[in-house]
Amino acid sequence: MCSLKLQLTQLGISQIPQKQTSIHNHTLYPVILHMGSSTFRRRTTTITCGLRKMGPKKPLWRSSFLSTEAIQAVQSLKLAKSPAKLQQVFDTKIARLLKADLLDTLTELQRQNELDLALKVFDFVKKESWYSPNVSLYYDMILLLGKNKLIDKAEELFDELKKEGLQPDVRAYTELIGVYFQVDKVGKAMETYNEMKASGCTPDKLTLMIMVRNLEKAGEEELAASVKRDFEEYVDEPEKFLEEVERKYAREPIGI
Structure with missing residues (x-):
């Protein structure tokens, strides 16, 4: 996701109060900025909070600012x-x-x-x-549950998503796969990956990269090799993508 920006208008007085002299006794008073004044409307501060990149942009009904x-x-x-x-x-x-x-x-x-x-x-x-029902609401919660290793609850939400009449997309499947890798349930991760393909949902590069990296990390070389063979079907330039995956492995681990 893109960085989340919080825009807060400064209320009341300015950060460094200005002084104004009374025409009667030369006493200094702070100048108060009223909400309706043009000075008030111009004074704003933008705070940017960095967020983990989590895939596609959110639907337009989510605002850019809190x-x-x-x-x-x-x-x-x-x-x-x-x-x-x-x-x-x-x-x-x-x-x-x-x-x-x-x-x-x-x-x-x-x-x-x-x-x-x-x-x-x-x-x-x-x-x-x-x-x-909205699939993006579910996979954000599945991601959060995975980070906290609450596997049963993540599976429950994934099943609820289907009961709502929603078709899990690549992001939803990938988040659930990540949940399983978080707790070393390699078999369940592979089962979910195969279910994703069987449903007609095409694995994207991130999904493939996560699968290969975590399978090799778990010592499942044969399973990793089977996913690499899928590059031929799902990636335009499979050899180049394989080189990219191996280069990223050498630099840092790939997580979900």
């Missing part, structure tokens, strides 16, 4: 230390968020690896009247 409401929602959720306070946050803040802000709140919780909170917001999203 709104003030989304930022406050994330902070309130993290500060709620009891079930009662957490429910209060959902009732007073989360329930009032616009669609884009709610989805951005979920994305930010995933970025911060706030697993429990992300799962709760994810369940809340699925109950909204505007919600329609």
Whole structure:
């Protein structure tokens, strides 16, 4: 994913208060910037947070910036230390968020690896009247569960995705494959890879690279060789791609 940018408008007074002299007694007073003034509107600060690149761009209904409401929602959720306070946050803040802000709140919780909170917001999203099943929501959660090695829950979400009538795409399959490699379940990773091909979903270069790297790392040379043979079918220049894979192996390990 691209870097996430938070744009916050500076409120109240400027960073270095300007002084203004009273015409009556020469006393210095700070100049306050009012919200409606042109000076106020021009003063903004952009904060950029680096994110892991996670594949295709998100749908257009996800905004490029976190709104003030989304930022406050994330902070309130993290500060709620009891079930009662957490429910209060959902009732007073989360329930009032616009669609884009709610989805951005979920994305930010995933970025911060706030697993429990992300799962709760994810369940809340699925109950909204505007919600329609979306594969990208699922594979982001599968990725998060994989990072936390919660294999059973990741498999549960993958099955739920299918029950929703969604067809897993290459990204969804690749995330699940990555979950299995995280806990050394090589057989399940290979099974999912074969299921992906059988479904008519074409492995992309990232999927192939992850498969070969992790199979060789696990000592499964024959399985790795079988995936390399798939280069002929799925890659335009298989020999060149194989060289690229081997060059990247020499430089650094490939992860999911």
